[in-house]
Amino acid sequence: MDISSSLAIFVAPHLVPLLIEKIQKRVTRSDGNKQIRKFCNPCSSASDTMTISTRTILTICTANRCRSPMLTSVLRHRIEVKALNGQIAVISAGLLAREGTPVDPVVLDLLESRALPVHERHAHELIFSDIRRADLILVATEQHRLGLFHRSPENLYKVVLLSELIGVHQDLDDPFNQPRSAYLRTLEEIEKTVDSGWSKLLALLAL
Secondary structure, three states, X not given: XXXXXXXXXXXXXXXXXXXXXXXXXXXXXXXOOEEEEEOOOOOOXXXXXOOOOOEEEEEEEOOOOOHHHHHHHHHHHHXXXXXXXXXXXXXXXXXOOOOOOEOOHHHHHHHHHOOOOOOOOEOOEOOHHHHHHOOEEEEOOHHHHHHHHHHXXXXXXXXXXXHHHHOOOOOOOOOOOOOHHHHHHHHHHHHHHHHHOHHHHHHHOOO
């Protein structure tokens, strides 16, 4: 499902082209010591120069117990390896998370067994300040993008389906309550996507 189809679910069809045109305009805003020029089309190259101190990536799944903690950990590991700690920060949340619920223990065990960083061990419920703070929002599924549109349509231009980093449109499977092998497949898919789509990720952040 593309963005036009997603918007058509929430607004009258004849308004979709106008809304698409509006959200695809470049937006310049100031946020404290950061001046950011945003780009709305996740498939376009962010080639313009941006003046910014730290870019923030927000990772989103449903409960913030499996997929987004995995993605956050992989991203933080790659950021550290590539010496980009001062340039990119990563936070995560769940659209339907229960604040303080423990991250799935299988996820924690897998991450630690692969020497991937684990900083947060409890779920965080998405709040508007998370959306506003983020420069790029990576979602696990198209349904998550729709959920974000419902909550904050003016920030839809920040949202990218994870698989779009490698030029495809595919939801990331939720391994919750499945065998450990399902968790491992999801983690490996995340690692493969992040590594193959790293250049695209940096382009979206104008790095």
